[in-house]
Amino acid sequence: MRALTRTIVGVTAAVGIAAGGLAGSGAAFADSAPAVKPAVSAQDSTILATNNLGLSTQQAKNMQCFLRNSPASYTGAIDGLLGTNSWKAYQRWLQEYWGYTGAIDGIVGPNTIKALQRKLAFNWGYTGAIDGIAGSGTKAAFKRLANDNSVFFPC
Template identity: 55%
Template sequence: MRSITTTRPLVALGVALGIAVGGVAAAGAATTATATTTAAAPAVRAVQNFGLSSAQAKNVQNWLKQNWGYNGSIDGQLGPESWKAFQRNLKEFWGYPGAIDGIPGTETVKALQRLLKDGGWGYTGAIDGIAGDGTRAAFRNFADGI
């Protein structure tokens, strides 16, 4: 028999995992999990256009296809394959230190901000890795000008 000090943390962990994975219904099922069972959410890689229209994102994809080994479809949605190609550019020229993983996280955004600032695309903000209004406006300038 488990003591209350062992069971209570497992139930709390199961509820938290259930909510994270699929909501309250899954939380009830997750409460029966043992300490060796883990719930893994599927890796979802979302499209991240950072304020670009579909037409602007297609411009970026065409540029990536011509210059950075992008071989996906020109669909106006900057998904993982678009961002992998962009990360190759950012790694070579703009100080991106991370893996070529297609995830436009903080380090990808910092390198993008350096490109937008030093490349003359109108970014005047801090290199902070936050894709705010200034980053998005400059990214649109970039997409329109390439």
Template identity: 60%
Template sequence: MRSKMARNTLVTVTALTALSAGGLVTAGTAGADQQRQQTVAVTESVAPLAVVNLGLSTQQAKNVQCFLKNGGWGYSGAIDGQLGTNSWKAMQNRLSSGYGYPSNQIDGIVGPNTVKALQRLLADKWGYTGAIDGIAGPATQAAFKRYANGQAPYC
């Protein structure tokens, strides 16, 4: 009887150990699934860099990028016609040279200060006659298109 009881105990312990191990395996898999879901969630929440072409066509934006790259304004990215953060950092660098953009605020974000400085540049040589108000309205965009077309020789 003692050996039967020992055998039953051994079987029970073995069964419990197997179940526990199976539970741990499942828990490990569930943990891996949860980690994978967290990784996916993090990956999906990362937004692409903002592209702000201010009404320019892809070709016009490429002209601006060529000017910024070949004119020595610090642009080293692709000539892809997408004015993203690096394009605008280079443009802000250009605008800090005589158009009132603060050189200590170069961040690649197209905010009111960037637009005001751009409007000053456009008023200087590209036919912009509107207010220097930091709003990229139709007159600013039309002058920016003239400016972009004028940069074609840099490509």
């Protein structure tokens, strides 16, 4: 019974500390609380984050529909969240057709943006530098591409 009480007190203290502290508890009590490990590391949260590059949810869904119907082999949800799996599929497509040479890792880095800019410069009005920076011109052209995809690649 004593061990159960100690466990309950320890968990309660950990929850209280994580929530901003316990009223009236001293530093000695806080020091005895077990360490709380984060469920996801900072690196994992970066990888799992979505990056719609300024697209609305519907425009991102348009891109996912395109990826599902392309040789990129996207099999994920059509949820309007361009996450790791969406970008991996897009990187495969960019590798095949637009000179992407980076890792297929789902991270929207400079190499992914450069390949995207080459595509956008071809037919979607991007006139900026192929510099790997997703500025306003890149985002505007990406929106035009996403809107066009709703016509040619409906889900």
